[in-house]
Amino acid sequence: MTNETARPAPVGTLRRRMLLERLVATPDGLGGATSTFETVAAVWARLDWISGEERWLADRPEQAAHQRITLRWRGDVSAGLRLRDGARIFDIRAIADPDGSRRRLVCLVEEVGP
Incomplete structure (x- = not known):
């Protein structure tokens, strides 16, 4: 484990x-449902690059970036939610409170683009 992941990010890095x-x-009234995303909260965060890959989906290439987003601890964050930074969308895949202090929350996310 590197020192960067062992220590929580200072508040000033959440920019x-x-x-x-x-x-x-x-419900759409016909037995189905319409899915939309609603905003839960606005948060300050730090974005760190982990890795990227190109893959084929439905006979077209797409690029996936795996990143780490650090934010202040919240009890309502879980995998399946997402974070939005303007037009960029980050699907949360996993979350952790690295030191158990409930000060920082680390989210492993995936950003997919054409």
Whole structure:
């Protein structure tokens, strides 16, 4: 484990304003549902690059970036939510409180683009 991951990020490094969003299904009256995302909160965050890859999906290439987003601890963040930074969308895949102090929350996310 490197020193960077062992120590929580100082508050001053949380410089990106992101929106935490969750999926909401609304009944459409015909037995189905319409899915949309609603904003849960605006949070300050730090974005760190981990890795990237190119893959094929439905006969077209797409690029996936795996990144780490650090934010202040919140009890309502879970895998399945997403973070938005302008037009960029980050799907949360895993979360952790690295030192158990409930000060910082580390989210492993995936950003997919064409």
